[in-house]
Amino acid sequence: PDTPRESKVERKEVGEQKRRLLQLGEGWSIHLPDSGRYRIRISASGLAAFTGKLPYLCLWHEHHKRSFQGRVLDAAEEAPEIIEFEGLFPAGHYQIRNHARTIKHANGGISMFLNELIDASQPVASLRGGHRSPWTKVVDEEGRPTMPLLLVDWAEIEGPLLLASDLAKREGVVPEEGLGPEAWLASLQGFATRAWRRPVDPAQIQPYIALIESEQEAGESFTSAYRTALSTLLTARGFLYLEEGDPETNRSHLLAHEWANRL
Structure with a gap:
């Protein structure tokens, strides 16, 4: 950050x-x-x-x-x-x-x-x-x-005041530079879970890992490439819209996180 x-x-x-x-x-x-x-x-x-x-x-x-x-x-x-x-x-x-x-x-x-x-x-x-x-x-x-x-x-x-509670929210959002895709995946998955307000599968994060790699191949620094991935994640459908249900599952009830989003 x-x-x-x-x-x-x-x-x-x-x-x-x-x-x-x-x-x-x-x-x-x-x-x-x-x-x-x-x-x-x-x-x-x-x-x-x-x-x-x-x-x-x-x-x-x-x-x-x-x-x-x-x-x-x-x-x-x-x-x-x-x-x-x-x-x-x-x-x-x-x-x-x-x-x-x-x-x-x-x-x-x-x-x-x-x-x-x-x-x-x-x-x-x-x-x-x-x-x-x-x-x-x-x-x-x-x-x-x-x-x-x-x-x-x-x-x-x-x-601007920097409270300990605010600084704690930043922990883990950005992995240390020099770590590999596994660390990127863990950080992005944790951030996406909070931003999209629901559980996120690792497979859903893979496109953002690929984006970081392509940005670095184009000559961008890790910080710039990772910031691009975060920005893209915040323009995803999961962040902009309230999603309920699953096209792969036939169910007639809301899950716990879906109820929480309605409150």
Whole structure:
């Protein structure tokens, strides 16, 4: 397999003595250069609207147009909470978003709410001035938020994380270079059993052994030839489709692995 990328920690600050104020539907961008498992920490406050509704902080992927993780946040201005998300994330640009739909007008325009820097020492209750959306205010006459608000201080991204459980899944997938077809067969058969979600006979792996040999005869390295075999295995019918039954056997019941695939 390819050499695992080194895990590192990157921190993005809003600014010295600044906070990012996010009204509904607004976000603050972060970027994940590679897909993988990450641990993302965010320091933020969540202020309820005067109706009692709390903000929902989520990690919104700008390309996939969906939230990958999120939670309701209730934290006072003077006591921001550090929240943590961990999981598998695709690469790309994300927004730390105060999740809600914005208003779409008949002419196709989008009414965006407030997204700006404010002084960390400035209470939200003092934000009584107007802003670019003429239909909303930050706070009402009593200093209460008119809608759920997020105040973000910083974000910290750690990853890609290499957990022992993830590394264990790679064991045996690629045999050591220099071993012969018997080792290739054992590794490919084990991988195909997991990928195709059913028992795999050695005879079904022989075409992939022949592919490795033909690639090497054409001048490819073992690593390149074996990667080609793995890629071909992942485009096989057994991986792309759910197969049930056996053309060589007349039976009217499902086997254990076929039941498992249905669940």
